[in-house]
Structures are given as structure tokens and as C-alpha cells.
Amino acid sequence: MSRRRSLTTFPTGQIKVVLFEGIHDSAKAFFESTEFIVVEVSGALPEDELIKHIADAHVVGIRSKTQITAKVLDNAPLLLCVGCFCIGTNQVDLGRANALGIPVFNAPFSNTRSVAELIISEIVMLARRLGDCVQELHQHNWNKSASGCHEVRGRTVGVVGYGHIGSQVGVLAEAFGMSVIFYDIAKRLPMGNNRSVASLDALLTSSDFVTFHVPATPDTSNMIQAEHIAKMQPGSYLLNASRGSVVNLDALANAVKSGHIAGAAIDVYPKEPRTNGPDFQSPLVGLPNVVLTPHIGGSTEEAQESIGEEVASSCASFVTQGNTATAVNFPHIEQKLRPNLHRVLNIHKNVPGIMSEVLQILSEHNANIHAQQLGTDDVIGYLVTDLDQSVSDDVKAAIAALPASIKTRILY
Secondary structure, eight states, rough: OOOOTTTTOOOOGGGGEEEETTTOHHHHHHHHHHEEEEEOOOSSOOOHHHHHTTTSSSEEEEOOOBBBHHHHHHOTTOOOOEESSSSOOOTHHHHHHHHHHHEEOOSSTTTTHHHHHHHHHHHHHHHHHHHHHHHHHTTTOOOOTTTTTOOTTEEEEEEEOHHHHHHHHHHHHHHHOOOOEEEOOSOOOOOOOOOEOHHHHHHHHHHEEEEEEEEEEEEETBBBBBBHEEEEEEETEEEEOOOOOOOOOHHHHHHHHHEEEEEEEEEEOOOOOOOSSSSOOOTTTTTTEEEEEEOTTTTTTHHHHHHHHHHHHHHHHHHHOOOOBBBBOOOOOOOOOOOOOOEEEEEEETTTTTTHHHHHHHHTOOOOEEEEEEEOOOOOOEEEEEEHHHHHHHHHHHHHTTTEEEEEEEEE
């Protein structure tokens, strides 16, 4: 039997959590309150070094720079789950994690306000050309002028992607006296007087400010090219704090140089440095009225503390209870623990006949099922069964031995 399949429950004091990239202390505090062993590693590591550090880890916590590839996952035999202490999960091979029975958790809500506030502040910065004013005065150049500076009241903000962050941007922009339109591929409930439009082109041609809040998907990769920027109103502004793959920065730089775009605020980039230092490159560097920030949309103390607690809680809930309600790559199950029972967790390949085999095992052992939930996707099934303590070990061993089983463990 493989090492991966032999996993069972552990006393919490033997659960090892490895946290990378300076995750907020709130995560460490939460894990330690659950008596997990916490190891912290500063920065993001290359693949081979990463594999060494997580060889005996049960939980791995990362932010946006650490790359959890298929090779990393294949060489982490004890890994139960991955926590992405951010919104994005594109730094993890979600498909491979799913196939190995490893749920991945993130924080889709915790930094919503921080990103939205950054966008609103940057809208005002761009309208007033504050970035240029600040730089000039630091260079002892007193250049007091109203030319090209505007109030934002009465202007139109176009929000592309009206999810948690985009809708909050709409709420705050409306409080500034701005009109808000939005475009999303999914039907969304408008907040306040925000109004949806039928197409991306309709939004681009009608907005003074266009801000992007979309996930990294094949549909959003290189979503905005030169032809899209050309459709924006002359003298309008573009902001992107979503994913670096969304906007073609060369095309944006050319539009700023030509004056068609009056300014831009960019927080995410196609290629971001792995560590702090002077390695950042972008065609937007040095251009007028362009605000460049180092992927800090969610980098407030409030957001990072909340993210630390949210993701740590999700990971701990899976380890200690088997709950996957907030996983991004896994069937969603949330089942309350019942006293004096054992819980058998089985992750298996989603193939015909597997449940018949499981039910046969339960019948053969005369197991009294107190509660049971099954969740499936195209690749795997996740079965949570609460049953009497007297038969749990034998049932677990028999289910784990099934050819389709990927990972089986017991929670006491």
C-alpha cells in the first residue's frame, strides 16, 4: 500500500503546517490554538527547495508567489490541504491537487474592502494627476496647475467583473457622486444605482474610468488588447488590480504615450519579481500619470489579519472535521461532528461501481451509518461517513484498499 493511501487521523499535535511568504501572524496563532505544529519560511522558494521544505507537511500555506506545481504535489506524500492566503489560486495546479485528493482553500472575501478602497483612491489620484505632482515636488519642482485635473463627481466608472470587489468599488464610487456601470459574464444583482451593460464594448465606450476585477481564466487572459483600448473614450483612465494577464501593458503604454489614455493605475503584472528588490520591469515605467504599485491591493494589516484567520480556519476545519465547503477545487461537504462516533473520510476516483463497493463493505461489517454525505465532480468523489467506533478501523482499511480509493482517513 502506498504511503499516500495509508494516511489516517493524527493527534493535532502531530499536524505540521508550513507557512511561506510572511503570512500574517493571525494564521500562526489560529493553527497553534488548534495545537498544530507551525513552521514559517520567509519568502517564496524555487521548486526543488519547496519540495524539501514540505516533504513531511500536512498543511501548506502560501501567498501569490509560491508555485505549487504538479511536481511539488507529487512529492508531498503527507499533504492534506493547501491554503492560499489571498484571493487567487492560479499559483496552484488545482487539477493535480484535485486528482490527489488535496483540497485548496483561499480567502475570497477578506481583502475585498482593501482592494476597493485602493481603486477609489487611485481614481482620485489619476483625475488630479497626484502621482506626477508628488514626484515633481520631491524633486523640488513647484508646479501648481489645474490643467488636466478634474473632479470625479459626475464621471462614470465602468467595472469589469462585478463580484465581491467590483460591487464594493461600485458602492464606494456611487458615494463619491459617480455613475457606475458594470459588465460581468454572470448575472449579478446591482448594488445601489449601479447599472449593468450588455457587453464589454458598451462599457469601454461609455466609461471615464475602467477598472478590472476578474479572475485569471482562459477567457480573461489577454482580455484587453490595443483594439479594446482604442474603443475607450479619449482622455479616459484604465485601472487593473485583478490579474497581470488581463491587460496588454505594451498596448496600454502606447495609448498613454499617444494621449488617448489620460492615465493608468496598475497593481498586477504579467511577470512579478519573486522577491523584493530592483528587478521590476514594465513598459509603463516613467510614463506620465501612471500609478504603479507592487501588487498591494490586499496588503493592509486589516485584510492580512482577516485572511490569516479565514484560510487557517478553513484548513483546520478540513483537517479536524473533513469540511470542504469553501474549497476551490473540491466537492463541497460540511457535516457537523457527532459525539461518540468515528468519521471515515474517503476520496476516490469517480468511476462506476465505487459506491456499490463502499456500501458492500459497510454492509459486510454491519456498520450503523449515523450520517453520510457524498460529493462528486468529474474526477473524484468525496464521501464522509459517521459510524460506530467498533467497526471504523476495519471499514476504513477495507475502503482504503479499493482500487479506486485515493486517500482514506479516520477522524476521532
